[in-house]
Amino acid sequence: MTVTRRREFLLLACRASLGVGSAALLAACSAPGSPSPAATTAPAAQPTQAAKPAAPTAAPTPAAAQAPTTAPAAKPTGDINLYVGGDVNIRDLWQKQLLPAYKKVKPDVNFTLVFDEHALSEQAVFDKLAAAKQAGAVSGVDLWEATGRLAQGGAAGLIQKVTSKEIANLDKVPKDSVDRFAGFGVPYRASSVILAYNSAEVKDPPRTLEDLINWVKSNDGKFTYNPPDKGGSGGNFTTRVLEAGIPQDQLTFFQTQYDESKEALWENGWQILKDLHPHIFNNGFYPAGNVPVLQTLGKGSISMAPVWSDQSLSYLAQKLLPPEIKLLQIDPPFAGSAAYLGIPSDSKNKEVLYEFLNWLLTPEPQNLIVEQINGYPGLDWKYMPADVQQKYADVAKAYSFEFSPQFNTDRNKQWYEKVAGTPPPA
Amino acid sequence: MASVSAPPLRGRSDRADRLREAAIGLAMVAPPIAVLLFLIVLPALQATIFSLGIVPSDNLVFSTGQHLIKSDSPTLAVYSDLLASPFIRDDLWLTIWISLVSVVLVAIVAYVLALYVRFGSGSLPRIVRSLYLVPMFVPVVIASYAAITFYVDRGVLAAILHAVGLPFASPAYKPSGVVITQVWFNIPFAVLMLGSGLDGIEQELIESAHDVGAGFLTVLWRIVLPMNMVPLLIVLTFTFIGVVGSFTIPFLIGPNAPQMMGVAIQAYFSNYNQPQPAVAMAVLLFAICAAAGAVYVWATSRSNKHAVTV
Numbered sequence: 201m202t203v204t205r206r207r208e209f210l211l212l213a214c215r216a217s218l219g220v221g222s223a224a225l226l227a228a229c230s231a232p233g234s235p236s237p238a239a240t241t242a243p244a245a246q247p248t249q250a251a252k253p254a255a256p257t258a259a260p261t262p263a264a265a266q267a268p269t270t271a272p273a274a275k276p277t278g279d280i281n282l283y284v285g286g287d288v289n290i291r292d293l294w295q296k297q298l299l300p301a302y303k304k305v306k307p308d309v310n311f312t313l314v315f316d317e318h319a320l321s322e323q324a325v326f327d328k329l330a331a332a333k334q335a336g337a338v339s340g341v342d343l344w345e346a347t348g349r350l351a352q353g354g355a356a357g358l359i360q361k362v363t364s365k366e367i368a369n370l371d372k373v374p375k376d377s378v379d380r381f382a383g384f385g386v387p388y389r390a391s392s393v394i395l396a397y398n399s400a401e402v403k404d405p406p407r408t409l410e411d412l413i414n415w416v417k418s419n420d421g422k423f424t425y426n427p428p429d430k431g432g433s434g435g436n437f438t439t440r441v442l443e444a445g446i447p448q449d450q451l452t453f454f455q456t457q458y459d460e461s462k463e464a465l466w467e468n469g470w471q472i473l474k475d476l477h478p479h480i481f482n483n484g485f486y487p488a489g490n491v492p493v494l495q496t497l498g499k500g501s502i503s504m505a506p507v508w509s510d511q512s513l514s515y516l517a518q519k520l521l522p523p524e525i526k527l528l529q530i531d532p533p534f535a536g537s538a539a540y541l542g543i544p545s546d547s548k549n550k551e552v553l554y555e556f557l558n559w560l561l562t563p564e565p566q567n568l569i570v571e572q573i574n575g576y577p578g579l580d581w582k583y584m585p586a587d588v589q590q591k592y593a594d595v596a597k598a599y600s601f602e603f604s605p606q607f608n609t610d611r612n613k614q615w616y617e618k619v620a621g622t623p624p625p626a
Numbered sequence: 627m628a629s630v631s632a633p634p635l636r637g638r639s640d641r642a643d644r645l646r647e648a649a650i651g652l653a654m655v656a657p658p659i660a661v662l663l664f665l666i667v668l669p670a671l672q673a674t675i676f677s678l679g680i681v682p683s684d685n686l687v688f689s690t691g692q693h694l695i696k697s698d699s700p701t702l703a704v705y706s707d708l709l710a711s712p713f714i715r716d717d718l719w720l721t722i723w724i725s726l727v728s729v730v731l732v733a734i735v736a737y738v739l740a741l742y743v744r745f746g747s748g749s750l751p752r753i754v755r756s757l758y759l760v761p762m763f764v765p766v767v768i769a770s771y772a773a774i775t776f777y778v779d780r781g782v783l784a785a786i787l788h789a790v791g792l793p794f795a796s797p798a799y800k801p802s803g804v805v806i807t808q809v810w811f812n813i814p815f816a817v818l819m820l821g822s823g824l825d826g827i828e829q830e831l832i833e834s835a836h837d838v839g840a841g842f843l844t845v846l847w848r849i850v851l852p853m854n855m856v857p858l859l860i861v862l863t864f865t866f867i868g869v870v871g872s873f874t875i876p877f878l879i880g881p882n883a884p885q886m887m888g889v890a891i892q893a894y895f896s897n898y899n900q901p902q903p904a905v906a907m908a909v910l911l912f913a914i915c916a917a918a919g920a921v922y923v924w925a926t927s928r929s930n931k932h933a934v935t936v
Contacts, residue, residue: 427882429897460693482779485799486882499780606692606899613898617713620883 278309280549280556283325284345285316286539289514289573297568298560305559309552322346329358329544342547343556346385348605350542354384360543362386366554369561372583377538380601385540386557388578389569391510392529392536392599393436396494398503400524405504408531409440413472415504417479422503424481424496427620429612431490432602436535437506438615439603442469443532451600458606463614470618477619486620497525506534509595513574528594536599538578670912677704677906691901704906714907716884722914724801724876724886725869728808732865733858735809736816741850743817744824762814770878773807774798803879804886808869816861823857824850859925863918870914887911 284294291313299311316322325341326349332339344350344359353359361383364370370378370386377387395412397405401422406412416423426434445468446454453462477484481502487493493505494512498521507527515521541560543553559565563584566577570588577584581596589596603611676688679697683689695703708714739758743751761769776782778798787794797803827850835845851858873888880886885893887907894904 429893482799484882488878488882501779609692609897609899613894613900616883616885616893617711621713621716 278549278552280309280311280342280552281314281340282311282343282345283314283316283341285322286345288317291315291317293569293572297572298565301565301568302556302559306555309556322349325349326353326358329353329546330356332546333358338546338548339544341544342549343553344542344544345539346542347537347540350385350540351381353542353544354382358545359384360545360547360550362543362554362557366550367558367561369558369579372561372579374580374598376598376601377578380538381540381542385542386561386578387538387540388557388560389566389573390536390538390576390578390599391508392576392595393433393506393534394509394512394527394529394595395534396497396505396507396512396521396525396527398497398500398522398524399526401503405526405528406530407528409444412504412530413441413476416476419503420479421481421483423476423479423505424486424493424502425506426489426493427486427612428608428615430488431493432535433490433493433506433508433511434486435608435611436602438469438473438611439608440532440534440600441472442466442611443600444472445469454603454607455601456604458604460610463607463610466611466614470614473615473619484620494521497521509536509576510574517574526594529597529599533597533599535602536576537602673905674909675700677902677909679703681902688901690899692899694902704902705910708903708906708910713884714890714903717887717890718910720801720884721870721887721911724804724808725866728805728812728869729862729865731805731809732812732816733862736813736820736861737858739813739817740820740824741846743821758817759814761811766811766874767878769811770807770875773803773810774879777803777806798879799881801881804876807875807879808872811875812865812868816865819857819861819864820854823854827853856925856928860922863922863925866918867915870918871911 282294284290294313294315299313302309302311316325325344325346329339329341329344346353350359354361362370362385363383367386373387377390381387395405399405402415406415425437428435428438443451443454446465450462450465453459480486481496487496490508490511494507494515496502497505497507498515500522509527512521512525512527516523516525541557543550547553561579563579566579566584567588569575570577570584570592576592576596577588581589581592602608672682672685676682676685678700679695680700681689681694681696688694695701695707697703739754743755743758746754764772774781777796778784779796781796781798784794784796797806831849832845835849840848871888872886873892876886877889877892880889887910891904891907891911894900894907
């Protein structure tokens with residue numbers, strides 16, 4: 201290729217890339233606010249599977265209604281389609297532990313596990329249920345593990361309400377966690393945020409929130425947490441501090457409802473966090489997620505941080521955290537949450553599912569959860585074997601609840617403005 | 627394009643040919659126009675209208691946002707709220723500052739590399755010629771994590787400097803870390819662009835300047851730089867547009883706050899559930915990029931008039 205032709209080629213490439221570039225730029229600029237007309241779903245909608253044509257609000261097209269019926273749901277009773285989302289540890293828990301264990305108990309119940317990594321298509325499953333209901337068809341989803349969408353689906357009549365009448369062992373589950381989803385799901389495992397500390401450097405760890413705050417102030421650069429929007433461990437730490445200014449009788453309001461004017465009650469908490477800012481690791485640096493915080497702790501850069509119970513216990517088991525790292529729950533406790541399994545109203549296998557869920561809430565499968573993913577059991581701790589209770593004595597305490605989603609998003613924004621936005625002292 | 631099919635005929639069929647040609651041309655240009663219209667122009671228009679306070683009720687993503695400003699007639703309230711916030715102003719200044727510094731550094735580093743490769747002799751320039759292309763083949767996420775691993779506290783560079791006994795202040799999670807990674811990432815395109823311009827400068831021109839006693843700096847200042855002006859402008863505008871709108875690098879290496887606009891837009895849109903200010907920031911960003919784009923258009927149209935350089 202001659203020099204001239206190369207030049208021409210480059211110029212051409214340059215122009216083409218400007219075209220593509222400016223197109224991409226425009227797309228990038230407008231993408232947040234510009235879904236294609238068909239995709240008028242809620243903000244979290246990121247279906248990884250083929251997009252379902254019908255959103256919950258849109259009238260379902262015949263195609264949408266037919267799609268679910270072609271799913272394996274039409275098979276005879278005893279074949280269960282289980283929709284689960286999460287990380288690979290959750291997939292392994294179901295695939296290698298829980299389902300094989302149940303196979304030994306009930307050999308004639310067959311499960312088909314539809315796994316969705318990182319639960320990105322929770323919205324897609326919701327859409328599927330909504331579309332099936334509107335079309336009067338069967339969704340083909342028999343059991344669904346989900347978060348807030350379960351309660352939302354329950355309110356919309358998509359999810360079967362369960363009580364201890366159908367599932368006797370539900371009585372052994374902490375009542376708070378069942379009520380949280382108004383009975384539209386069985387909390388079968390849980391985790392909470394706890395405090396991790398390096399016992400080689402911290403001989404007398406703080407056990408209350410007040411002690412923790414004082415500890416951070418007197419140990420410069422030895423504590424950090426992640427920005428509240430980047431992971432629950434930092435988020436629940438922030439929430440715990442904000443709750444310091446909220447009267448006890450208003451906490452439930454913050455956990456279940458929304459009223460912007462009540463955010464004035466946060467000012468006390470913001471002031472505490474702002475005062476902590478100069479004492480945070482690396483002149484006020486907050487690692488961008490649950491795992492980066494754990495890594496900072498593991499490298500020895502800090503000696504204390506709020507962490508998720510299951511993540512930190514797994515890291516300890518895999519030796520990604522040194523054995524000197526110890527865990528405890530402070531008083532009042534950080535927030536936690538359960539994972540819920542819900543039964544879509546249109547499932548034809550409800551009796552089989554009640555039996556399965558009742559089994560799931562017995563010590564043997566619950567122990568698998570504790571062993572495999574270091575989760576908390578769905579059962580109340582007192583129904584667990586004594587050695588498990590012993591092992592988790594420092595963390596196996598009740599946890600508090602998170603703010604409602606709207607309060608959470610406002611909390612995220614204000615944290616950046618009021619805490620991280622403070623210029624570090626020169 | 628279409629006229630290659632048949633030898634030209636005279637009279638009426640000549641006109642029919644031209645009509646057919648025009649029809650084919652329009653048909654060929656229709657798909658990209660349609661894509662542009664439905665995937666870019668209309669959504670961008672919709673977003674702009676939303677940022678002016680007119681909230682579409684049929685768009686759940688927009689209408690379920692928190693702290694919406696709703697109005698029946700267009701209002702600039704969203705923008706004035708945004709620009710009144712010292713937090714956002716910090717973000718905006720950081721974005722512009724990082725972009726300008728990155729652009730200047732990219733231009734300097736890339737120019738030196740391009741000059742070396744063009745005028746250097748021996749085998750080293752040939753090695754450099756392939757080395758500077760490397761960042762082009764590294765995905766930006768990988769490059770960002772590599773930069774973090776290298777520059778972070780207790781990272782590779784810290785370990786090396788510690789062994790030699792030198793102090794070290796990590797640029798990671800600071801604006802300087804973003805600048806370093808942006809420069810690294812933007813070098814290949816800049817050198818390719820500048821290099822192709824330099825290749826177009828006739829060797830005879832430089833040699834004759836040397837013959838009349840011009841030194842290296844004089845040749846650079848009087849001949850090379852002026853003749854290579856358009857590629858330089860293209861590099862400046864492209865790098866600027868790329869850095870201003872970047873997300874991955876500042877997201878991974880940037881500070882918690884202030885943030886670059888790309889990161890802030892994402893945070894407002896999903897983490898704070900406030901799509902309206904997010905969209906308004908995107909419009910602001912677009913206005914900034916459009917200004918840079920105007921420079922590019924001016925530069926290329928100028929180059930077409932004087933076909934001396936690229």
